[in-house]
Every structure is written in C-alpha cells, then in structure tokens.
Amino acid sequence: MGKKTGFLEYTRQDDPQRHPLTRLKDYDVFHLSLDEAQRRRQGARCMNCGVPFCLSAIKIKGRVTGCPLHNLIPEWNDEIYRGQDRNALERLLKTNPFPEWTGRVCPALCEKACLCGLNGEAVTIRDNERFIIETAFAKGYMQPQVPAVRSSKRVAVIGSGPAGLSVAYALNACGHQVTVYEQEKRAGGLLRYGIPEMKLAKNIIDRRLEIMKAEGIQIMTGTKVGRDISQSELDAAYDAIVFCCGARKARQVAGVDLAVSGVMMAVDFLTAAMHDLEENKCPVQAKNKRVIVVGGGDTGNDCVAMCLRMGAKQVTQLEMMPRPSNQTKTPWPEWPVGEKVDYGQQEYRSLYHHDPRLYETTIEKLVVEERMLKGAYLVRGNMINGQWQVKAGSEQFLEADLILIAAGFVGVEDSLAEQFALPLSRHHTLLTNEAHYQIVQSHYFAAGDCHRGQSLVVWAIAEGLACAKEVDNYLKNKK
Numbered sequence: 001m002g003k004k005t006g007f008l009e010y011t012r013q014d015d016p017q018r019h020p021l022t023r024l025k026d027y028d029v030f031h032l033s034l035d036e037a038q039r040r041r042q043g044a045r046c047m048n049c050g051v052p053f054c055l056s057a058i059k060i061k062g063r064v065t066g067c068p069l070h071n072l073i074p075e076w077n078d079e080i081y082r083g084q085d086r087n088a089l090e091r092l093l094k095t096n097p098f099p100e101w102t103g104r105v106c107p108a109l110c111e112k113a114c115l116c117g118l119n120g121e122a123v124t125i126r127d128n129e130r131f132i133i134e135t136a137f138a139k140g141y142m143q144p145q146v147p148a149v150r151s152s153k154r155v156a157v158i159g160s161g162p163a164g165l166s167v168a169y170a171l172n173a174c175g176h177q178v179t180v181y182e183q184e185k186r187a188g189g190l191l192r193y194g195i196p197e198m199k200l201a202k203n204i205i206d207r208r209l210e211i212m213k214a215e216g217i218q219i220m221t222g223t224k225v226g227r228d229i230s231q232s233e234l235d236a237a238y239d240a241i242v243f244c245c246g247a248r249k250a251r252q253v254a255g256v257d258l259a260v261s262g263v264m265m266a267v268d269f270l271t272a273a274m275h276d277l278e279e280n281k282c283p284v285q286a287k288n289k290r291v292i293v294v295g296g297g298d299t300g301n302d303c304v305a306m307c308l309r310m311g312a313k314q315v316t317q318l319e320m321m322p323r324p325s326n327q328t329k330t331p332w333p334e335w336p337v338g339e340k341v342d343y344g345q346q347e348y349r350s351l352y353h354h355d356p357r358l359y360e361t362t363i364e365k366l367v368v369e370e371r372m373l374k375g376a377y378l379v380r381g382n383m384i385n386g387q388w389q390v391k392a393g394s395e396q397f398l399e400a401d402l403i404l405i406a407a408g409f410v411g412v413e414d415s416l417a418e419q420f421a422l423p424l425s426r427h428h429t430l431l432t433n434e435a436h437y438q439i440v441q442s443h444y445f446a447a448g449d450c451h452r453g454q455s456l457v458v459w460a461i462a463e464g465l466a467c468a469k470e471v472d473n474y475l476k477n478k479k
C-alpha cells in the first residue's frame with residue numbers, strides 16, 4: 001500500500017469529459033484525462049483491503065459486482081502511486097489482455113464493490129486502468145510478444161470481437177497457430193461496429209490488431225464462415241474451432257414491421273454509421289428526421305447520441321419499465337439501482353433541458369402511407385404479474401421519420417448454428433458442456449456473447465481467456 005492515508009487525504013476525481021454541447025459537433029472521443037500528478041493521487045486512494053471485493057466478481061441478487069477478470073486492482077493502484085508504470089502494466093496484463101478497451105467502455109463492475117464506496121466514493125479504477133495501458137503505449141512498453149516455440153496445432157476462431165480476439169491472443173501465446181475469420185471488412189466485432197467512435201476510437205483497436213498480427217495471429221477479414229469457407233474445409237484444416245460469433249439476433253417489437261421504409265434495427269443503424277465514418281463520410285441517416293428509439297438501455301443511448309450528432313430534428317426514447325427511483329440507496333457492494341444518465345442522455349439534456357426518455361411507454365402500431373413511415377401510436381402501461389399491460393385511453397400519436405429498435409437481443413443468429421448443426425440452449429445461445437466451453441463431444445468450442453448471451457466486453461474477454469485454457473488442454477491431449 002503506497003500511501004496509508006491516501007483515502008483520507010484525496011477525494012475521487014473522475015477523468016474530465018468534453019462539454020456535451022461541444023462534443024455534439026463531432027464524433028470524437030468525449031473522455032479527456034487527468035494530469036499525471038492527479039492520476040497518481042487517485043492510485044493512492046486505494047486502501048489495499050484485506051479482502052478486495054473489487055476483484056471478486058461475486059453474484060448478489062442475480063447481478064455480478066467486482067471485476068470478472070479478477071484484475072489485481074490494489075496491486076496496480078499501488079504501482080501507479082509509486083510511479084512504477086512498468087510494474088503496473090505487468091500486473092494488469094496478467095489478467096486482462098486488452099485494458100485499453102475495458103478502460104474505456106467497461107461499466108466498471110469493480111467500482112461498485114470498492115470498499116471506499118462504502119463510506120464515500122469508490123476509487124477511479126477504470127480510469128486508472130486506462131492510464132496504465134496508455135502510459136505503456138506512450139512509453140513504448142507494448143511490443144509484440146512472439147511465442148518462442150510453436151506447436152503443430154491449428155485453431156480457427158470465428159468472429160473477431162473481444163471474445164474471439166481474447167481466444168486468439170491466449171492460444172497464440174501458448175504457441176498454437178491461430179486464424180481468426182471475420183465477415184466484416186475490419187476486425188473488432190461490436191467494439192468496431194456497435195460501440196460508437198466517441199466512446200471508443202477505432203484507432204485504439206487498430207493499434208492492438210497490429211501487435212496481434214506481429215505476434216503471429218492471422219486475421220482473415222471479409223470472410224464469412226458458411227459462405228466463403230465451408231464447415232468441411234474448416235474441419236479438415238483445423239484441430240479445434242472456436243465460435244465467437246456474437247449474439248446479434250435482435251428482439252422484435254410487437255406492432256413494428258421492419259419491412260417499412262424508415263424502420264431499422266439499432267445495431268444496423270450504428271453499424272452503418274460506423275462504416276460511414278470509416279470511409280470518412282459523415283453519417284447522415286437521421287439528419288432532419290424525427291426519430292423514435294425503442295429501448296431505454298445502453299444501445300438506445302448510443303442511438304440517441306448518434307442521432308443528435310447527425311442533426312436529427314427530434315429524438316424520443318421509449319422505455320417500458322418505470323423510471324427507477326434514486327431515493328433508495330443500494331447496500332454496498334450490491335450493484336446500485338437508480339436512474340442512469342448515460343452520455344447520450346446527458347447530451348440531450350444539455351440541448352433540450354429535459355430527458356429524452358418516456359418511461360412505461362412503447363409502440364402500439366406504426367402509421368404508414370405507401371410503405372413510408374409517418375409515425376406511431378404510443379401507449380403507456382406497466383407490469384402486472386410479469387405481463388406488461390396497456391393503460392386504457394393512453395394511446396397517443398407521435399410523428400416520426402425513423403424508428404430504431406433497441407429492445408435487446410435474443411441469442412445467436414440462425415445461419416451459422418444451422419449450418420454447423422450446433423446445439424442451442426433455451427436462451428438461443430450455443431450449448432456447451434455444463435460450466436465449460438466445449439460443444440459436447442466435438443472439436444468445437446464457444447465463448448463470448450454467442451455462449452452467454454448479449455453481455456459486456458469484460459465478460460467476452462473473461463470467457464475468451466477461460467475458453468482458450470480449455471482448448472489448450474484439449475489440444476495437449478489430442479493425439
């Protein structure tokens with residue numbers, strides 16, 4: 001523990017953000033950084049608890065609190081305070097191969113379990129994590145680590161999201177020959193084509209991909225498994241195949257017809273916007289439009305932020321659940337309840353001085369003329385005995401030119417599972433041996449969202465690393 005009284009002397013200081021009204025003018029990242037001296041003081045706030053809950057990942061009332069990667073948080077906080085940046089990096093990379101992603105997009109499950117938060121404010125663990133890895137890149141510590149010995153085993157990974165890249169990273173480090181197949185033009189999965197640029201700049205992904213390629217990992221982009229390469233070709237060429245193909249099957253909304261011009265799935269909208277930015281085109285699908293975003297969660301929030309930047313005339317976000325109360329304080333270290341105001345909603349509030357969300361509201365039916373969207377009838381309602389029931393007389397018409405469906409995901413897309421005859425769970429995810437990653441009696445494995453359902457980057461990495469360990473054992477025992 002670097003400074004015994006750090007948690008008493010220093011208060012929490014978050015990384016600053018660009019002002020919402022300024023950042024709405026571009027697609028640049030909205031996070032800024034503290035200066036070095038301030039950051040080291042934030043490291044000194046860690047109390048180095050006897051039982052560090054921050055790295056525990058315990059489940060309380062169905063929700064995990066603490067880091068799923070079991071990052072050695074107190075150790076690297078101490079190294080930050082002492083200015084030992086190389087040591088901090090070494091401790092961080094022991095558990096997390098990609099801290100530059102989690103350090104930007106993770107909802108910081110660790111901070112909810114930080115003991116400082118019991119009687120004050122948690123340590124800025126996520127920002128500290130980002131500081132370690134960015135310092136390492138700046139000082140040239142991040143160099144390719146080519147394995148000294150190669151095995152003769154070949155592994156195919158399907159999907160280049162955080163799960164697939166974690167599997168590839170870990171198996172390559174074991175000496176196996178790894179090829180990642182990705183259907184999109186560029187690698188990264190939802191890191192690249194889901195999470196918007198302003199939250200995670202895409203050069204941060206590219207920088208890492210260069211290192212991985214130099215370490216010997218082959219990444220075949222623009223190659224859709226099942227279309228450009230068949231099951232029999234893969235089976236013949238590889239000793240193990242790992243499915244990390246995500247869980248992109250979107251939940252449909254009753255009363256909404258996707259065939260109507262002006263209705264889109266949120267992820268397709270965000271992906272198209274990211275493709276435009278990639279080609280240096282300014283994304284404009286929402287320009288001058290009245291937009292309804294169906295879904296009050298994180299994806300819906302990303303859509304609000306994107307639409308505001310594109311110059312939408314009006315943005316309304318619908319949430320079926322009631323507005324969470326900020327009155328009840330959740331006991332530490334439970335995941336806190338209460339209304340979350342994410343960056344897109346913050347930006348909307350700065351612009352219009354109220355929140356974009358309508359709670360306990362959804363779409364009842366679309367209004368369409370000559371297959372063009374004119375608007376939608378909204379209804380209010382609430383949950384009664386687990387069923388959402390409409391309040392009589394609550395129907396209200398809202399004009400709209402664009403409706404984005406961000407109502408969550410319901411498992412893997414059908415095509416790959418069907419082509420490979422993969423077993424599915426009741427949640428429509430790939431079914432593996434209980435508590436493991438191997439698909440029963442085969443050389444197939446699964447990790448990430450396609451295995452656990454739509455989740456978080458940190459879980460995709462955790463699953464990828466655990467799965468790689470299992471694949472490595474399988475390969476070692478394979479004649």
Ligand SMILES: Cc1cc2nc3c(=O)[nH]c(=O)nc-3n(C[C@H](O)[C@H](O)[C@H](O)COP(=O)(O)OP(=O)(O)OC[C@H]3O[C@@H](n4cnc5c(N)ncnc54)[C@H](O)[C@@H]3O)c2cc1C
Nearest residue numbers: 159161162163183189190225245246448449455456457460
């Ligand atoms: C809009 C949005 C915003 C999000 N924001 C956050 C956030 O801020 N923080 C956070 O922690 N999590 C966030 N998430 C969740 C997070 O992005 C996912 O949990 C994570 O990316 C899952 O990783 P994965 O590798 O399992 O799958 P994915 O990232 O979905 O990657 C799967 C990859 O497989 C490829 N693929 C699929 N089929 C084939 C095929 N047949 N052949 C070749 N390639 C194929 C896909 O093209 C894709 O690149 C967000 C999700 C969405 C949708």
Ligand code: SF4
Nearest residue numbers: 067102106109110126
């Ligand atoms: S990966 Fe997420 S939960 Fe783990 S230490 Fe980093 S910010 Fe916290």
